[in-house]
Every structure is written in C-alpha cells, then in structure tokens.
Amino acid sequence: MAGIRWPPEDPEIFPFDKDVPDSNDMGPPMLGMPNYHQDGSYAEYLANFQERSHADDCCGVLDIGTGSGRLLQQLAKQGFSDLTGIDHSEGAIEVARNLAIRDGFEHINFLVDDVLESKLERRFELVMDEGTLDTIGLHPDGPVKRMMYWQSVAGLVSPGGILVIASCSRTKDELVQEVESFNQRKLGAMSSEGAQASDAAVFKYIDHVQTYPSVDSSCITTVAFSHS
Numbered sequence: 001m002a003g004i005r006w007p008p009e010d011p012e013i014f015p016f017d018k019d020v021p022d023s024n025d026m027g028p029p030m031l032g033m034p035n036y037h038q039d040g041s042y043a044e045y046l047a048n049f050q051e052r053s054h055a056d057d058c059c060g061v062l063d064i065g066t067g068s069g070r071l072l073q074q075l076a077k078q079g080f081s082d083l084t085g086i087d088h089s090e091g092a093i094e095v096a097r098n099l100a101i102r103d104g105f106e107h108i109n110f111l112v113d114d115v116l117e118s119k120l121e122r123r124f125e126l127v128m129d130e131g132t133l134d135t136i137g138l139h140p141d142g143p144v145k146r147m148m149y150w151q152s153v154a155g156l157v158s159p160g161g162i163l164v165i166a167s168c169s170r171t172k173d174e175l176v177q178e179v180e181s182f183n184q185r186k187l188g189a190m191s192s193e194g195a196q197a198s199d200a201a202v203f204k205y206i207d208h209v210q211t212y213p214s215v216d217s218s219c220i221t222t223v224a225f226s227h228s
C-alpha cells in the first residue's frame with residue numbers, strides 16, 4: 001500500500017499550507033462557530049485530502065482516543081472507508097459505536113485499546129490524535145507516559161504515513177521539540193548498531209495550523225509529522 005506523498009504536488013491539498021490569519025484578523029462569525037476546529041478547519045482539510053489524493057484508495061486511518069468518534073464520522077462523510085477508532089474507555093467506545101450505528105456508519109471499526117500498550121496488529125497511513133496526548137500528559141506520570149506515547153505511536157504509523165496531533169496544551173515548537181527528543185532517544189538506542197541520525201528520525205515535522213474553536217477558548221495547535 002502506497003504511503004502518503006509529502007509534500008503534495010498540489011499545495012491546495014492541505015489548506016494549512018497557507019498562512020493562517022491571526023485570531024485578531026479572523027471575523028467573529030467564523031470564530032464564533034461551535035466546533036470550528038472539528039467541523040470547520042478539519043472538514044476543509046479532509047475534503048481536499050479526499051478529493052485530490054484519492055485517499056480512500058491508499059489510506060487506512062486511525063483516530064487515537066476517539067471519544068465519541070465524531071472525527072471518524074466526518075471522515076466517513078468524506079468517503080473514507082478504512083476507519084478505526086481506539087479509546088481506552090469502554091464507555092467512550094460504546095457511545096462511539098452507538099452513534100455510528102445511529103448515523104449509518106456501521107463500517108467504522110471502534111476498539112477498546114490503550115494507545116500506550118496497543119494491541120493493534122497493523123499500521124495506518126493517517127493517524128490522528130485530537131486531545132488524547134494532552135489527556136495522557138495530565139496523568140501524575142505524564143512526562144513518562146508521553147515518552148511511552150511516542151514509542152507506541154511510532155509503531156502504529158506506516159512508513160511514509162502521517163501523524164496529525166491537535167493539542168491545546170502544547171505549542172507547535174514544544175511538540176516539535178518533544179519529537180526531536182524522541183528521535184534522539186531512538187538514535188541513542190541504535191548507536192551501538194552503527195545507525196545514522198537519518199535512520200532514527202522516526203517523525204519529521206511537516207506543517208502546523210492554529211485554530212480557535214470559539215471566541216473565548218484557547219488556541220488549538222494542530223501539527224503534522226511524517227513517519228520515515
């Protein structure tokens with residue numbers, strides 16, 4: 001199965017290639033829309049992705065910490081069919097399954113699974129995380145859990161695939177620094193085998209966008225990384 005090509009030949013595939021206006025420059029109607037981040041920016045991103053890259057032919061999608069499964073329903077509406085959502089909460093998965101059945105998306109695969117010790121036996125070309133790494137970081141052992149997260153997710157993204165993380169607790173620079181630290185740890189672990197830095201660069205920064213779900217909410221930073 002082919003990986004996702006990056007950078008895209010057509011820059012319109014990813015609207016967050018474009019400069020994102022500062023919040024002060026964005027009109028109130030846009031900012032005031034409920035769920036702007038999920039139903040606005042993501043919807044545009046997904047529509048372009050599906051339309052221009054024929055993603056359904058090449059793209060298995062995993063949503064980490066899927067919650068109610070809203071993001072996967074958005075993808076299903078865009079024509080994606082190979083969709084999997086995991087959450088360590090049995091209640092969340094039950095809700096996600098019931099909503100998917102109610103809304104006619106029975107084909108979405110929802111599984112109870114802890115991303116830190118995932119039982120999944122396949123990789124995905126597109127892996128998305130909306131707020132889950134943030135949640136994991138709130139654990140008393142947050143720093144350790146975050147390190148475990150990167151190690152686990154590295155095994156879930158296909159070579160050439162893309163990881164997209166939406167966070168309201170970290171800036172783009174902080175997420176990129178965290179990834180670079182992870183890459184360095186991998187290099188350290190591999191150095192005894194004579195590996196080069198390029199061999200260990202598991203995730204590489206691609207691009208990011210900042211969005212504001214509502215007028216009075218904090219900024220959400222969405223960062224895309226490619227997997228080597």
Ligand SMILES: C[S@@+](CC[C@H](N)C(=O)[O-])C[C@H]1O[C@@H](n2cnc3c(N)ncnc32)[C@H](O)[C@@H]1O
Pocket residue numbers: 064065066067068070086087088089092113114115116129130131132135136
């Ligand atoms: C902030 S919520 C976001 C839910 C959903 N992504 C959304 O945007 O609506 C975080 C979700 O991550 C799940 N979660 C937290 N830690 C997890 C873990 N280690 N493995 C899998 N899911 C986890 C929680 O149960 C929760 O549903």
